[in-house]
Amino acid sequence: MGNKLYVGNLPYSFRDQDLEQTFGAFGSVQSAKVMMERDTGRSKGFGFVEMGSDAEAEAAIAGTHGQNFGGRDLVVNIARPMEARPPRSGGGFGGGNGGGYNRRSSY
Template sequence: MLSSKADSLGLHRVFKFFQESSMGNKLYVGNLPYSFRDQDLQDSFSEFGTVNSAKVMMERDTGRSKGFGFVEMGSDAEAQAAIQGLHGQNRGGRDLVVNEARPMEPRPPRSGGFGGGFGGGREGGFGGGRGDGGFGGGRGDGGYGRRNSY
């Protein structure tokens, strides 16, 4: 089960992509022109066989392409033909990187959040150690460089 954060980032589509069929017909396509959209990706790969799906990954906040995507071909043989035919080919001034897709490797949870601010922790972040805190605060100072006595 995916977390709501992963779901909100659209990662459910990527996980679903890898779960539904064999890996041999799924391709990673990198170094895409930022102007490329799903249809452009589909059009580029359709000359090598049936394209079951083509998805350019987009930034959630800006709607801008991340410069990579995934294509699922109709068969492993069609996928191999697409790799041979498109890897290194120039599209929109960029040389495509096309290879067999691999499942995402699990990553450790990212640290951060509200704990300590910029640099935070015991050393305080911008401009501060334990006593004066700086941006994000040291120990016991309340953060933002605030001192308890003047």
């Protein structure tokens, strides 16, 4: 199965310690991380929890999925592996005119 959980629909006030405390009721928490916006420092509303065993992960899902925290019903399931993303294109060098310079010959 897997012992790493995706936790979605978190209240924006939730922090790592809140996840650890909530999921600690179902077993040993190896890690708990709320994902944060890089620029603003605000929660993105989801995070990941790694439980000590598959059985503890199953218990945590059963005990928290759909439960209301801070007015929001949590979505808890086994985390899927991160998918490879294609490289970003572009580079901010203008609208495709060769880097912002004029290609017309001056002679």
